[in-house]
Amino acid sequence: MTSHLRRLLAEVVLFITEFAIVLAVGVLGVAGFLAISREVFDQDAATFDADAFRWTQRLFGAEQQQWVEAITFFASRNFIVAAALIVILYFLVLRKHRWYTLMVPVVALGGITLNIALKGIYQRPRPLLPLTSASGLSFPSGHAMISACFYGLLIYLVYNHVRRHKVWRWVLIGALALLILLIGITRVYLRVHYATDVMAGILAGISWLLIAIPLLRRLEGVIKKRYRNDPQLAEKQAL
Template identity: 35%
Template sequence: MSAGDLHPAIRFVRRRLQRGVPYGLAFTVAFAAVALAVWGFVNVLDAVTEGDDVARFDAVAHGLIYDALGGSPGLGLTVTWFGNNATLIGFVIVVALALVIAKRYWAAFRVVFASGVGGLVITGLKLLFARQRPEAQVIEATGYSFPSGHAFASTVFYGMMVYLVWRLTERRWARVVAAVVGPLVAILVGLSRVYLNVHFLTDVLAGWLAGSAWLVASLLLVDVVETRYRSRRERTEEIGRPDDADPQPHGTGAAT
């Protein structure tokens, strides 16, 4: 039986599971990751709205983290700096400029889009749920508590760095370092917010999950745009090429 004889639903599923094709297996896995992260976020949100049990959980978590790291806020402030708005904006600008100089225009766009629009996403979530911050903060923090903006933003940015390293280099040591350091920084930034008592642990869990969902969703969105842009440009070049012109080698064009 040829592929054309299969039921359209079966053809659709088979294509979603194919490797190396647009909207194939990689797209399916990424979409499933977004759905899983959103499901986790909803479960944390449901737990937060229940009340007393979560309050006890958050209180115990803060006590354990605070006791483990000691009573001086210096370490917490140092770690949380890597998730501050000003810090991450600076990192985004530096990384995007470096990628533009290297003519990795789509990679630069990914960084700016994920972090820039992500800022609007986390702001909207905070306004939507309007959870108050913990009392007796080690440092003063303003605004709503749920989800943690530091956990969200650090997950998006440092997760994007891991993605770019894996996409732009085949050096094994660089990929291993990125895969370890990126998630570790995001985790530590989130825990530092609990240590400083400016967030509940459930805020941080929700920030990690929402950040993961948005990171992968932003990559999917940009991939769709990039794929359509490249296809349209290739069709335009094909129409404008003389009949006797040599075909261009596959894969030339703007760098990713």
């Protein structure tokens, strides 16, 4: 077997493996999301959602709304846009990694688009008596889904780039994962979402993230290979 054929076979095996993982994640994500949505719209989740409201009130107390709103701000549109621009500029200017500058908006905008589409499909009203203002529909939670997408992507970037300081890498990963969880809990505390909205949002966000990243990496590999094999394209890219 020639070296070229071995490389080709290795690429095929890698592609099949990645495709199988993506397919499995997609199937599990969709199955989990559909299971939650069925419970919600069969009214089987009403007791669970009511218990979650009471639990978050006991967790934070009645006097902590200001702090809760500060936490939920980290998944607001204004903050996510600003944070995404900072990440894009970091990889574009300092790290010279153009594909990460593409990955950030694709993941974020894809998550937002998917969330809008799902809300339009399910049309679930928000809970009554919210503690803060909120507009639009409830299922799945936009804050929970976008935080899972954006901070999940940051977890991926931290894992791949913070290699020298392993302790700090896992501290950052843990902090980002905790932030995703806290944002979801605060949405329930503020009564702008049911707990099932938050669970579905996190599940949908992570599923989209785990599908988008391998596909973008595969696209990156294909395009880079094309540039390597075509000197004229590589020269234009350098210019």
